[in-house]
Amino acid sequence: EIHEEIRPSLPLVEKMAQIATALEGELPVTLEITVSGEVSEHDCSILATSALKGALLATGMEDVTYVNSPNLAAEKGLTSTVVTEAECEDYRSMISLRAAFSNGNRVEVDATLMGIRKVEKIIAIEGFDLDLPPAENLLFLRYSDRPGVVGSVGNALGKANINIAGMQVARDEAGGEALMALTVDSAVSANVLADLKKETGAKLVQTVSL
Numbered sequence: 350e351i352h353e354e355i356r357p358s359l360p361l362v363e364k365m366a367q368i369a370t371a372l373e374g375e376l377p378v379t380l381e382i383t384v385s386g387e388v389s390e391h392d393c394s395i396l397a398t399s400a401l402k403g404a405l406l407a408t409g410m411e412d413v414t415y416v417n418s419p420n421l422a423a424e425k426g427l428t429s430t431v432v433t434e435a436e437c438e439d440y441r442s443m444i445s446l447r448a449a450f451s452n453g454n455r456v457e458v459d460a461t462l463m464g465i466r467k468v469e470k471i472i473a474i475e476g477f478d479l480d481l482p483p484a485e486n487l488l489f490l491r492y493s494d495r496p497g498v499v500g501s502v503g504n505a506l507g508k509a510n511i512n513i514a515g516m517q518v519a520r521d522e523a524g525g526e527a528l529m530a531l532t533v534d535s536a537v538s539a540n541v542l543a544d545l546k547k548e549t550g551a552k553l554v555q556t557v558s559l
Contacts, residue, residue: 352391357467358384361460362396362444364469364483364559366403369448369456371557372474372489376408377448377456380429384444386437397429400446407557443472477519477528484514484532485559492551494520494527501548502529509541 351359366380380400384393398415401422405413413421422428437443440461448456459473460483471481474489481487492498499518506513512534520527537556546554 351395354388354391355393355395357462357469358388358393358396358444359399361462361469361483362399362446363403363406365444365446365458365460365471366400366448367407367559368471368474368483368487368557369446369458370404370407372456372553372555373448373450373454374555375450375452376425376427377404377450378426378428379449380404380427381447381449382429382431382444383434383447384431384442385434386440386442388442388444389433389435389437393431393433396444397431400429401427404448440472471530474528474530477521479517479519479528479530481515481517481530481532483559486533486536487557487559488529488531488533488537489553489555489557490529490531490545490549490551491553492527492529492549494522494524498527498529498549498551502531502545505541505545505548506531506533506537509538509544511535511537511541 382396382400402413402418405418405421443461445459460471463470469483471479471483513531514534515532517530542554
């Protein structure tokens with residue numbers, strides 16, 4: 350039986366795994382979920398399955414369910430684990446997902462459920478602080494911070510008739526590495542992604558459909 354306190358975390362972890370997998374563009378080999386704060390008091394082991402399901406969905410697999418995702422993942426060499434920590438400094442509860450890939454890359458996504466209504470929030474990706482409600486169509490850019498990038502992104506999406514619902518820029522320092530996260534009203538095609546990459550010189554331009 351899944352505890353009521355855990356239930357809202359299931360779709361959140363699934364989305365976190367979708368984002369991590371889409372950002373790297375391939376299926377991870379391991380997913381490590383750390384649950385900290387109040388939620389950690391309950392049995393969180395089901396979240397390992399949420400993560401598997403999300404990662405598989407992100408690679409375009411269909412008909413992935415809670416029942417079949419552990420077997421499907423095992424066939425593809427993907428495993429997931431859950432660890433809990435009682436302490437959580439900034440939030441009542443927080444979840445971190447670390448995805449490791451066969452090429453040695455890692456992607457970390459942190460999230461929380463805010464307030465009484467337990468609103469889903471992505472609070473960091475790769476250590477860049479965000480305040481991002483996971484929406485159906487997300488767009489991420491990793492680039493070297495410089496003037497004009499935000500304008501270029503707006504222009505390229507405007508030209509493609511894609512409406513921006515929200516945009517956030519996180520950076521480690523002025524002129525340093527930056528991560529832009531956008532919520533857009535429609536899916537972003539490969540052509541538009543290529544255009545964005547050319548216009549901005551970003552090292553990563555990736556869309557995520559949840």
